[in-house]
Amino acid sequence: MNVAIGILSLRDDIHALAVKSKIEQRHHARCHVFAARELATRGGLSWSGDAGAPSVLRDLDGELVEPSGLDAIWYRRLGRQQLIPEAADPKYTAEIDAACWTALQGHLLTEFRGCWVSDPEATELAGNKLVQLRAAQRAGLRIPATLVSQDPARIREFCSAHPGAIIKPVRTRGDLAVTAVVSAELLAHDEVLALVPSIYQENIPGTRHLRITMFGDHCHAAVIEAHDLDWRVDMSVPFSVYEPSAQLRAALHGIVRSLGLVMGIFDLKLTPDNDIVFFEVNPQGQFLFVEGLCGLPLGDMFADYLFEQARQHAAQPGGRAELRDRGSQRREVQAS
Amino acid sequence: MKKIVPAVWFQHKLTPPSQGQPSAVLELFEAQLAQVTGGLQTPGGGPTGSGNPMVTDDAD
Numbered sequence: 001m002n003v004a005i006g007i008l009s010l011r012d013d014i015h016a017l018a019v020k021s022k023i024e025q026r027h028h029a030r031c032h033v034f035a036a037r038e039l040a041t042r043g044g045l046s047w048s049g050d051a052g053a054p055s056v057l058r059d060l061d062g063e064l065v066e067p068s069g070l071d072a073i074w075y076r077r078l079g080r081q082q083l084i085p086e087a088a089d090p091k092y093t094a095e096i097d098a099a100c101w102t103a104l105q106g107h108l109l110t111e112f113r114g115c116w117v118s119d120p121e122a123t124e125l126a127g128n129k130l131v132q133l134r135a136a137q138r139a140g141l142r143i144p145a146t147l148v149s150q151d152p153a154r155i156r157e158f159c160s161a162h163p164g165a166i167i168k169p170v171r172t173r174g175d176l177a178v179t180a181v182v183s184a185e186l187l188a189h190d191e192v193l194a195l196v197p198s199i200y201q202e203n204i205p206g207t208r209h210l211r212i213t214m215f216g217d218h219c220h221a222a223v224i225e226a227h228d229l230d231w232r233v234d235m236s237v238p239f240s241v242y243e244p245s246a247q248l249r250a251a252l253h254g255i256v257r258s259l260g261l262v263m264g265i266f267d268l269k270l271t272p273d274n275d276i277v278f279f280e281v282n283p284q285g286q287f288l289f290v291e292g293l294c295g296l297p298l299g300d301m302f303a304d305y306l307f308e309q310a311r312q313h314a315a316q317p318g319g320r321a322e323l324r325d326r327g328s329q330r331r332e333v334q335a336s
Numbered sequence: 337m338k339k340i341v342p343a344v345w346f347q348h349k350l351t352p353p354s355q356g357q358p359s360a361v362l363e364l365f366e367a368q369l370a371q372v373t374g375g376l377q378t379p380g381g382g383p384t385g386s387g388n389p390m391v392t393d394d395a396d
Contacts, residue, residue, distance in 0.1 A: 014366075017373035169344045175345045178353045186347050191340050198343045204371070236357035292365030299369075 003029040003310045004069055009076040011035045015288055016076050020304035029307055032059035037079035039100040046336055047107045053112050067112040072310035074117045115309045118283060122260030126283045130169060136278040139254040143278050145202035146231045152190040155200055159187060164203035178230040204277045208270040213287040213298055214256055215263035215305050220298060222290045239293035248276060
């Protein structure tokens with residue numbers, strides 16, 4: 001059976017390139033990486049309302065690919081800001097970004113009928129930390145006492161009630177903003193506190209951080225022994241394989257399902273009393289470094305999982321041909 | 337006039353994170369991965385100082 005897989009990501013995304021390589025080597029399936037930020041520099045997008053005309057995207061190798069012929073797409077990285085060609089007038093950057101993103105989104109949503117890993121709309125919503133925290137609570141997990149606010153009086157009140165409270169961004173964009181303890185100096189600057197809402201949380205004690213990678217029924221965890229609040233600042237700390245309890249697995253699966261995802265990379269912490277506290281879930285978080293640091297073969301396992309999702313879709317009655325016909329009929333209805 | 341910044345970045349400038357330590361094990365793994373992916377050169381030297389783009393990319 002011919003199986004074809006797409007990965008929507010960025011050119012230098014090691015995860016995308018490694019998984020593509022593993023899928024090709026382990027399963028001899030076709031795997032195309034689409035560089036979402038390079039439509040303006042590389043071109044290659046065409047969509048047609050005519051059911052008989054091809055709708056295509058150019059992959060990293062330069063091949064024009066019809067998304068209707070793909071069985072699964074790993075919705076890995078978006079990159080809504082395009083790389084802008086030198087010849088383009090920078091005054092039109094926002095318009096270029098909007099045109100490219102809208103056309104790419106519409107192209108995939110109308111043409112592709114396979115299995116998303118994960119669904120684009122669910123991925124967008126699940127990236128919202130407020131939504132995640134609520135989902136974790138509903139799944140029965142403990143979350144830190146949390147305030148998301150830009151009200152200086154409420155922020156000071158919260159930090160007074162939770163000595164050593166930490167601050168982190170509601171959403172990360174660009175450079176890495178590590179989790180930090182709120183200082184008295186920050187609390188004295190009302191205009192800074194009020195500029196944007198930020199996340200203020202109770203400082204959870206302990207040095208054992210959990211990084212848990214879930215996809216499908218897979219649940220693979222590592223424990224990171226780090227004194228830093230944010231273990232990402234020092235990768236030389238001990239990483240080891242951790243076996244999550246059935247109860248924790250069930251709760252994490254519940255969060256993934258409730259967010260409409262099929263995968264998620266979790267950050268949690270073990271307290272000195274062995275209580276588990278949920279911090280966040282990254283719908284498309286990084287996981288290969290865990291393989292490098294504690295030996296879990298996550299790359300192979302994820303490549304196998306992605307291939308299996310595609311294989312199952314391709315094996316459905318009628319397969320891609322039937323689905324392609326349905327897509328054509330839908331366009332005909334929309335055009336009539 | 338000095339511009340104000342979001343609270344997270346204000347705190348970040350007050351107490352910048354430590355430079356961190358690279359992991360030799362991870363660097364070796366990345367080098368192996370670079371071969372698998374056709375010689376991709378990993379950027380390294382990210383803002384965490386870990387030299388690990390698998391962590392710093394998009395900071396998640």
